[in-house]
Amino acid sequence: MKLFYSPGACSVGIHVILEEIGKPYELGLVALKEGAQHKPEYVAINPKSKVPALLRDDGSLLTEFPVIAMWLAKTNPEARLVPTDLEGETRCAEMLDYVCGTIHPQGFTRQFRTANFTPREEDFPKVVEQGKALAAKYFDVLQSTWKGDTWVLPSGYSVADAALFFVEYWATRRSGMTLPPRLATHLEAMLARPAVQRALAQEGLPA
Template identity: 50%
Template sequence: MNTLYYAPGACSIGIHILLEEIGQPFEAKQLDLKNGAQFKPDFAGINPKSKVPTLVRDDGSVLTEYPAIAFWLAATNPAAKLMPATPDGQAMALQFTDHAVSTMHMQAFSRMFRPANFAPNEADAEAVKARGRELYEKGFAVMEKALGGKDYLCGDFSFADTALFYVSMWWVKRMEGTLPANVAAHYARMLARPAVQRVMVAEGLA
């Protein structure tokens, strides 16, 4: 059985959703990031990067990094239809996933959430946060355009949509931001999916 290490409301929620969409048994192990459980030997021995999501697969091998885990789950569970059918569609799904994770999360959200990681000088914190907000909004503008006339990023639902979901959720719930119209509709569509609702309950966010 696959085991997902996650923290409630963290980026791992997108992988949690993919596992629910797949519908095969899996184990979800909660990690207390606030108390530094990710740095303790038990977990650091599994993922030396000390990050969630971390997926320990049936054979004991470990997969890390959101885009890689999402791609692998989609590729190995064709019946769940999380992977676009053509190489063009698959590349597009990876492109959107990477934009959400590497730019909107790691660059934009991280600047707003932990400005000290980007500026050693406390006096620069507000400027760093403002740059984070700017990058976040720029990221949403790209997603907004991509969603024009579509329900999901690649047309049909794919693994990429869970990455946009979590950065949208952070924007709404943690940054008290307003989503542009198409992204807001996508967020509502995601929240209406039974798998997403089960995960919101499981992570204590409903």
Template identity: 65%
Template sequence: MKLFYSPGACSIGIHVILEEIGKPFETQLVSTRDGSNKKPEYLAINPKAKVPALLRDDGTVLTEFPVIAWWLAKANPMSNLIAVEFEAEARTLEWMDYLCGTVHPQGFTRQFRPANFAKDAEDEARVVAQGKALTEGYLQVVERGLAGDPWLLPSGYSVADCALFFITNWASGRSGMTLPPKLARHQAAMMARPAVQRALAREAKAA
């Protein structure tokens, strides 16, 4: 398998999952900062011009964080990264959809790429402020719903926690926000995991 990623992007969550599974995999840096994700060679792999993308051993490519995470967990059941019980699996997918489909684009993309939403350069400050306000509200939703403390689900650690990890990293790091108590415990628990430490070290070395 090969993971196409960009340092500091949401792809760190998939990188962590691959480290948790423990099977051999490669990584290829596709910087979204310098526009490498929009170059023809990467568009041939993922026409959506996004990371992460996962090249599987059969030569096919999976895109979109929730789908890649779900596939990795289901294809590697021995890793216990998604609950076997049907309702718990549904809740795992529900959290990943919210984190990747709402919190990421509505809260953080406004902060990191305000030009995508602003009517002109002078409007960008308003867009950033709006993004931070939205993010604060989203984090409170997650804080109230975090049922496993420190993990998202009472069924235990899962791929949904790897999705939450990139959110808390962005909030506390790039956005300079103070995490609510449960989310702070979640981030600390994630940072203590060897798989997280390996993924961060590998990306720091390549950046």
């Protein structure tokens, strides 16, 4: 397998999952800040021009964080990264979708790619503040609806934790935000996991 990633992008969550699984894989750097995702050599691999993307051993490509995460979990059941019951798997998918479909684009893309939301540079600060406010709102929702203990799901650690990790990491390391108590505890628990430490080190990111 080969993971196409950019340091500190949401792909770090998939990187963590691969480290948790422990099977051999390669890394393919896609420098988003340099526009590498739009260069012909990467577009030929992934026409969506984004990360993460996972090149599987059969030569086929998987895209979209929730799909890659669930495929890795389901094809590596010994790693126990997804609940085995229908309700648990459904709740895991629900969290993946909330992080990747709501918290990421509404809370953080507004902060990191502000020009996507307004052509007027004088409006950039307002868009960034809106993104921070939305991210804080979404984190508060998770705080008030938390069902697990340390980990997101009552069944224990899963790919949902790896997804939540990347937005928590962005909030504290890039946006200067303070997480609600349960999410702060979750982030600290994630940072203590060897798989997370290895993924961050490989991407040159601070713990």
